[in-house]
Amino acid sequence: MRRIYEEYLEGKSYQSIANGLMKDKIQTVTVDFLTHKRVKNKGQEQKYLIEDNHEPIITKEMFETVQKEKERRAHLKGNIMGDRKKYSSKYALSSKVFCGCCGANFKRRTWNSNNVSKKVVWQCRTYVNEGKEACDAKAVNEHCCRMPLYAYSIGCMKIRMDLFEP
Numbered sequence: 001m002r003r004i005y006e007e008y009l010e011g012k013s014y015q016s017i018a019n020g021l022m023k024d025k026i027q028t029v030t031v032d033f034l035t036h037k038r039v040k041n042k043g044q045e046q047k048y049l050i051e052d053n054h055e056p057i058i059t060k061e062m063f064e065t066v067q068k069e070k071e072r073r074a075h076l077k078g079n080i081m082g083d084r085k086k087y088s089s090k091y092a093l094s095s096k097v098f099c100g101c102c103g104a105n106f107k108r109r110t111w112n113s114n115n116v117s118k119k120v121v122w123q124c125r126t127y128v129n130e131g132k133e134a135c136d137a138k139a140v141n142e143h144c145c146r147m148p149l150y151a152y153s154i155g156c157m158k159i160r161m162d163l164f165e166p
Contacts, residue, residue: 016090099125103136106122106125122139122142
């Protein structure tokens with residue numbers, strides 16, 4: 001349990017944490033052994049609340065910090081708690097590129113994935129989900145996004161922050 005919380009606070013996604021646990025052969029509990037289905041207990045089984053009985057697996061402070069981080073990540077996605085889209089750290093630019101028109105984050109998409117004119121682009125989530133009536137931002141070729149960041153990371157380029165200020 002500590003590992004899961006610590007890795008989440010390090011910035012890993014749920015899927016990345018799960019993959020690491022499976023790779024290290026750390027087993028999880030399955031509720032229904034026949035279907036392997038997991039469900040939230042909404043009264044099917046008895047619930048128990050025991051407080052201050054033993055040393056906690058994680059501190060209340062760490063729990064609260066993770067809750068705040070979950071809220072922060074949800075906000076980055078334009079979500080409210082309980083209405084989430086997946087947080088992803090699969091790509092370097094995930095949750096880091098935002099639309100200049102509507103403020104939503106960009107998502108990575110592959111155009112023409114089955115033929116030679118395949119192209120990877122980043123598009124505004126609002127545009128993708130609701131159409132150009134909701135946001136008219138254009139798609140950005142992934143190479144255009146990555147090259148400046150790569151040049152900056154190896155010291156070949158400096159970013160003038162004053163250009164980004166209103």
